[in-house]
Amino acid sequence: MESTDTPSRWEKLREIIELGDQQLLEEHIEKISAAELVHAMSHLDKDDQLRLLNLLSPDYSAYLFEEIPDSQATELLEKLSAEKAATIIQEMWSNDQADLISSLEKEDAEAILAKMSPEEAEEVRRLARYADDTAGGLMITEFLVFPESETVADVVENMNQHAEEYSDYNVQYVYVKSGKGRLIGVLRLRDLLLSPPHTPIRKIMIKSILSVTVDQKLDQLLEFFEEHDFVGVPVVDYQQRLVGVALRKDVLEAAADRSDAELMRTRGIVGGEELRSMPVFLRSRRRLSWLSVNILLNIIAASVIAIYQDTLSSVIALAVFLPIISDMSGCSGNQAVAVSMRELSLNVLKPNEILRVVWQELSVGIINGLILGLLIGMAAWIWKGNPYLGLVTGGALAINTLVAVSLGGAIPLFLKKVGMDPALASSPILTTVTDMFGFFLVLSLASLMLPLLT
Structure with missing residues (x-):
């Protein structure tokens, strides 16, 4: 090209x-x-x-x-x-x-x-x-299926007569059905071409076939194709009648589309896919529906700073560390959010397992909180030469990290349980809470230790 x-x-x-x-x-x-x-x-x-x-x-x-x-x-x-x-x-x-x-x-x-x-x-x-997101929604109905009573010659003749129609089909296999329409076998083209014309196809079909039902979810289909190197899998209804074929490429594409959609929602793109070719007011309205909520949440978080403005004006160095503590805690919490979202999508986690998730996140939060707190505390001490400033900033980050990962793991489960979209709401809620608590920890600890900081 x-x-x-x-x-x-x-x-x-x-x-x-x-x-x-x-x-x-x-x-x-x-x-x-x-x-x-x-x-x-x-x-x-x-x-x-x-x-x-x-x-x-x-x-x-x-x-x-x-x-x-x-x-x-x-x-x-x-x-x-x-x-x-x-x-x-x-x-x-x-x-x-x-x-x-x-x-x-x-x-x-x-x-x-x-x-x-x-x-x-x-x-x-x-x-x-x-x-x-089901096999029925992803399947194609362009496939070849013949009654078990047909012979090799019948099948070959049919394929020759409809060559133009079948030319676009993804013909890897020919399916065989019973008189009642149930899927009973799969016929490889190699066996079809190398068998005598008068041979009934039921004699050369593969009887031990794998199939999926129309209601099987996308994650189940992904697991199937991870275990089996197939181009496609037959889809059957509840009477075991062949109704379509789910292709590997379509399943993988659907999984990628779902990941893209979840990413868009976590970034506040409400209402589905957005392209810049869409009408300006539509794009603006979709974004504002998320941003307007966020500005209210940020005002609530910032109100904590207003309460402790005297402490902040006395130890102006704290203003440098407030956004660092807020950002680092948010990053830690969002890692936990991502893991919970992934486990929910894979069905390895249920919305009622909040306590178990919090317990599992606590161990990670303690380790990461101590290490991150030590790093920021050392930086504050070296910068201002005041170990108490390091204690305030490091202690606040350590505790807030512990809170952030616990909430980050739990919030998606809670939202899922009450019927809200975890991908859309988890991050704003987490950010607001960790910001408020982080600001509160830094400024309240600084107020208690104010004589040692000034």
Whole structure:
């Protein structure tokens, strides 16, 4: 693939859109990587994006939708006519179809489904009912399955007759079902091609098969693929009927998307994914909903300093150490938050195990608190030549670190138990409490030892 600077890619894309040359446009898209395409799309204004989609054939548009971020794809889909959107969605993989339809307003989704064939629309509705983080929500329905009564010749003939349709399928295995539709075997293509034509496929299928049910969670699927080096795994319903295939790449992608979403929430991005191409007021409103709460919490924390302002004015050196103690305690607490969040997501920890978590964090807090307190205390002593200043700052950091890791481990569990989002609320609550307590420790200890500090 040729290498040029990315800015020239989107400029070239815009030039071709203005020309209205579909063939030239599709040739240009074929020359650039998926990453370059996503970057180029983000530089086009909304009108050019829509003109691009209206110029492209449905299969090229489908490829573009599969590469750009979900929020951007949803926004574009809402601006297209229902008929145009339907032609694009019909070219996408079944799991991507369901994801896009689920992200739309109900009225928009139904308008698009009405333009699709009844069979395909019903299939999309069925897949959209499954939760995104389950095997049913992640599976594709493009797979090959044949009745056990078929012969090798029957299967090969069917594959030849539908070669064009199956060409996009990820055909690693052929599945075998019973007369009642239950999954009973898997047929390797090698065995299929090397067996006599008249052989019933039930004679050469692998009977000891591994499968997952439609309700299995993302973490369970991750564990499955860690234990088994499979490209995909068949998904069955409660009657053991084959309903789809969960691909390894889709499971790993979903896990990465979940991690990204959790990271966004911990940073205060409310309402899901944010891109700078979104409307300014929407982005502002989402951020302010978190920031406005944080400013109130910070005012509460700062009120502790106001109470001890006389002590602070007497020992001005304390002002240097207040933000250090606050920041270091917050860092320690957020480490504990991250571990609790991870254990909750893996289901190795339950919300009612708060006391056990606090007990386990205390040992880490004692060790880290003593070491960090000793370091900051020595720095204060050396700087001002006053060991009592070192005792105040070091003691405050040691105690606050112990408090921070205990709370950091417990807060996500408590929030989960009361039905709140731990990823969104844990960090602000922890920061407020550790700031208040840290300021209180430093300034109250300094007040008690004021004659020795001045």
